[in-house]
Amino acid sequence: xxxxxxxxxxxxxxxxxxxxxxxxxxxxxxxxxxxxxxxxxxxxxxxxxxxxxxxxxxxxxxxxxxxxxxxxxxxxxxxxxxxxxxxxxxxxxxxxxxxxxxxxxxxxxxxxxxxxxxxxxxxxxxxxxxxxxxxxxxxxxxxxxxxxxxxxxxxxxxxxxxxxxxxxxxxxxxxxxxxxxxxxxxxxxxxxxxxxxxxxxxxxxxxxxxxxxxxxxxxxxxxxxxxxxxxxxxxxxxxxxxxxxxxxxxxxxxxxxxxxxxxxxxxxxxxxxxxxxxxxxxxxxxxxxxxxxxxxxxxxxxxxxxxxx
Numbered sequence: 001x002x003x004x005x006x007x008x009x010x011x012x013x014x015x016x017x018x019x020x021x022x023x024x025x026x027x028x029x030x031x032x033x034x035x036x037x038x039x040x041x042x043x044x045x046x047x048x049x050x051x052x053x054x055x056x057x058x059x060x061x062x063x064x065x066x067x068x069x070x071x072x073x074x075x076x077x078x079x080x081x082x083x084x085x086x087x088x089x090x091x092x093x094x095x096x097x098x099x100x101x102x103x104x105x106x107x108x109x110x111x112x113x114x115x116x117x118x119x120x121x122x123x124x125x126x127x128x129x130x131x132x133x134x135x136x137x138x139x140x141x142x143x144x145x146x147x148x149x150x151x152x153x154x155x156x157x158x159x160x161x162x163x164x165x166x167x168x169x170x171x172x173x174x175x176x177x178x179x180x181x182x183x184x185x186x187x188x189x190x191x192x193x194x195x196x197x198x199x200x201x202x203x204x205x206x207x208x209x210x211x212x213x214x215x216x217x218x219x220x221x222x223x224x225x226x227x228x229x230x231x232x233x234x235x236x237x238x239x240x241x242x243x244x245x246x247x248x249x250x251x252x253x254x255x256x257x258x259x260x261x262x263x264x265x266x267x268x269x270x271x272x273x274x275x276x277x278x279x280x281x282x283x284x285x286x287x288x289x290x291x292x293x294x295x296x297x298x299x300x301x302x303x304x305x306x307x308x309x
Contacts, residue, residue, distance in 0.1 A: 005075075005079045005080060009083050010079055013064055013078065016082045016085075016088075016090065017089065018046060018062075018066060019036060020087045021063055021082060030178075032177070032178040032228075033185075035047035041053065042176075043056075049063060049090060051066050053070075054260035055259060063082060063087075063090075064078045067081060101181065102159055102180075104158040105179075108144050109141045109142065109143060113135060113141065115166050116141070116148040116166060117132075119148060120140075120205075124205055124208075124292075126291070127215060130211055130212055139151050139153065146166050147166060150164070150188040150225070151188070152183065152186045153189070159183040160182025161188075162177075162178055162203070162204050163176070178227060184232070185235075185236045188224075189225070190223045192211075192219060192220065195221050195241065195246050196246055197220065197249055197251065198237055198248060198252070199222070199224065200224050200234055200251065200252070200254060201226065202225070202226060202256050203227065206254070207223040207225050207287075210223070210290075213294055222237070222241065222246075224237050229261065238251070250276055250277065252278055252280050253265035254287065256281075256287075257281045257282050257285055262279075
């Protein structure tokens with residue numbers, strides 16, 4: 001085990017670019033707006049030299065600290081590992097770079113949406129009427145790879161999109177990503193009636209699942225996916241409601257029922273009055289699991305009814 005490193009080696013390590021280091025280590029990262037998400041540990045997000053592993057409540061800054069936290073290295077081991085990989089130097093000059101504006105790649109869409117609709121209704125158990133309604137409003141699509149596309153629309157313009165795979169990749173995982181240059185604080189949203197309330201979710205499928213469960217009760221509300229746990233998306237959606245001419249009377253946090261989701265919901269709910277906000281969590285891990293469990297219970301109840309009658 002390394003016990004001593006020179007001051008020069010420490011300086012090199014401290015100035016290594018965190019994203020470049022992880023890519024050289026072979027970590028699967030996906031760019032989502034202004035930050036990167038680990039594709040195996042999906043609650044681990046990285047922006048510049050900062051990181052947050054939400055499910056483990058690990059947050060910090062600096063590439064050496066990250067190596068110690070993520071790989072379990074000692075300080076000297078982290079320094080030597082960073083030196084060995086020859087990472088590029090982080091950019092310390094704070095330059096305002098003009099970001100390439102998002103342009104929705106409509107040429108990737110296909111007319112046949114059967115694979116996307118089949119996935120949503122049969123695999124995810126979303127109510128068919130909801131799927132068809134979203135299709136009629138051009139809020140969902142299917143691309144050439146068979147992915148479901150969830151369009152982020154503001155004032156009729158597509159400003160970003162989530163993509164959800166409908167069949168397993170070679171490693172058995174399902175593809176999940178966000179289009180490059182998508183609006184950093186926007187998300188998939190649906191208006192039911194004339195909205196005066198906001199329901200916040202971690203994914204488009206969670207929002208659709210909740211709607212499927214509560215379809216007879218939801219009125220005059222906006223369902224919003226934050227595509228994770230993004231404070232700025234919540235803030236910007238509240239502002240956008242006002243710009244759209246809708247007064248926000250109530251906010252409901254419908255995050256996942258895990259540590260990160262509960263902490264996010266409870267933290268921001270406490271900052272608001274109980275009269276204007278509440279937390280509604282699924283009994284299961286997320287709202288899609290909740291929907292599937294409801295369908296199983298309903299199916300069992302129906303079978304019992306048929307046997308008794």
